[in-house]
Amino acid sequence: xxxxxxxxxxxxxxxxxxxxxxxxxxxxxxxxxxxxxxxxxxxxxxxxxxxxxxxxxxxxxxxxxxxxxxxxxxxxxxxxxxxxxxxxxxxxxxxxxxxxxxxxxxxxxxxxxxxxxxxxxxxxxxxxxxxxxxxxxxxxxxxxxxxxxxxxxxxxxxxxxxxxxxxxxxxxxxxxxxxxxxxxxxxxxxxxxxxxxxxxxxxxxxxxxxxxxxxxxxxxxxxxxxxxxxxxxxxxxxxxxxxxxxxxxxxxxxxxxxxxxxxxxxxxxxxxxxxxxxxxxxxxxxx
Ligand code: ZN
Numbered sequence: 001x002x003x004x005x006x007x008x009x010x011x012x013x014x015x016x017x018x019x020x021x022x023x024x025x026x027x028x029x030x031x032x033x034x035x036x037x038x039x040x041x042x043x044x045x046x047x048x049x050x051x052x053x054x055x056x057x058x059x060x061x062x063x064x065x066x067x068x069x070x071x072x073x074x075x076x077x078x079x080x081x082x083x084x085x086x087x088x089x090x091x092x093x094x095x096x097x098x099x100x101x102x103x104x105x106x107x108x109x110x111x112x113x114x115x116x117x118x119x120x121x122x123x124x125x126x127x128x129x130x131x132x133x134x135x136x137x138x139x140x141x142x143x144x145x146x147x148x149x150x151x152x153x154x155x156x157x158x159x160x161x162x163x164x165x166x167x168x169x170x171x172x173x174x175x176x177x178x179x180x181x182x183x184x185x186x187x188x189x190x191x192x193x194x195x196x197x198x199x200x201x202x203x204x205x206x207x208x209x210x211x212x213x214x215x216x217x218x219x220x221x222x223x224x225x226x227x228x229x230x231x232x233x234x235x236x237x238x239x240x241x242x243x244x245x246x247x248x249x250x251x252x253x254x255x256x257x258x259x260x261x262x263x264x265x266x267x268x269x270x271x272x273x274x275x276x277x278x279x280x281x282x283x284x285x286x287x
Pocket of ligand 1: 152191
């Protein structure tokens, strides 16, 4: 297992962590001040400053991208399938322009929440089948662009509105169905916030192996959690044994960035330099 205690070379910042403190250019400048070498930007943050300007800023700062957030939201009614496909193809194009290592997929829940305006449905099995089909379709396009797709299983609390893929096993089953040859084109983004509770987690990480482990996201689970979306904790402030999960993915050969992704009303209210200083300190002592 890599020693993170003396530097933060393998820290990546998911830019949603400081999305309320400034735009993407401001965030990239802050990363440069703190010696952060990698980010994972969100599509809306890129769009807000313009793709070309974002590409220039990333190159100028010498940043790597540990991912691009996000593709997916595949579930919709029939009238919106074309919109879903085109939107995800644009995500691939943007990720390629930015030089991202993968696209993180949040697959969508029930159609009316993933693609508002869709006909209401309670059929989660149908939603899951739709996710399989849509990933298969996107995979062809992403392969051509040489952009791996990383399915992020989300905590079951998000099954209705964000993702009906809720366990690492479910995500890996999709990978095995759609990419049986383990080509590296399809894998998982494991976020400790979503998976720490799963009794099968360690066995599934071992099953994943190096070629399926495309991204690793960290934050913490606070007790009590006051808001299921926007009350994530800073690493060390909650109950997740982050280091044991990192040990497990690294035992499989994962050698990428440890990406900090904290959606938090608390941390969004603090100055960006304080947030980044704390991220670096916790990366060294807790992650
Ligand atoms: Zn994540």
